[in-house]
Amino acid sequence: AQTVTQSQPEMSVQEAETVTLSCTYDTSESDYYLFWYKQPPSRQMILVIRQEAYKQQNATENRFSVNFQKAAKSFSLKISDSQLGDAAMYFCAYRRIQGAQKLVFGQGTRLTINP
């Protein structure tokens, strides 16, 4: 079974600085999707970024980028120029390409932004 591990329960960063959240996963599949979701205090699950495993280029969305290391099964999220609105729980998630569209989530990392 696939598993996703986020080893940092909590992280904090100064406003305007850069922070990296770690995620590792275990799978025997060669093609899959990886996601980062943001969950602010409102509880809403918000997609931050998505990576297809067959794409070697790391995905980016404005201030958010990933470092996807397929051989190491690592998928870290970098947030540049951190803003107060980035404070939230962040979840890493995995999904196979084929078969049922089940998302497997990591345990989450709570990110605090210090003004």
Add this chain to the structure above:
Amino acid sequence: NAGVTQTPKFQVLKTGQSMTLQCAQDMNHEYMSWYRQDPGMGLRLIHYSVGAGITDQGEVPNGYNVSRSTTEDFPLRLLSAAPSQTSVYFCASSYSGQGYGVRYTFGSGTRLTVV
């Protein structure tokens, strides 16, 4: 507004009571799923459905029942509530298609407390 509608947003139950969490989507997504979110454990899959009339168990199905009579609705039933079912519950629907990649839409969550 298009999306996933979950009701209720909050609920308190007594041990042994039953209830149904409602989930409806208006995006004609085939895939729907229920997750529970517990501190330090991320989101775990309870049940999922790949279309009307088809359901299957996820990672933590015990104590829950689902049905999918229409594409739009995917209710989650708690048969006899237990304190261990105190959690936040999320419903999600998804579409996977050419040119669209994979997109998940989450409901706003239900905070359930069993006393």
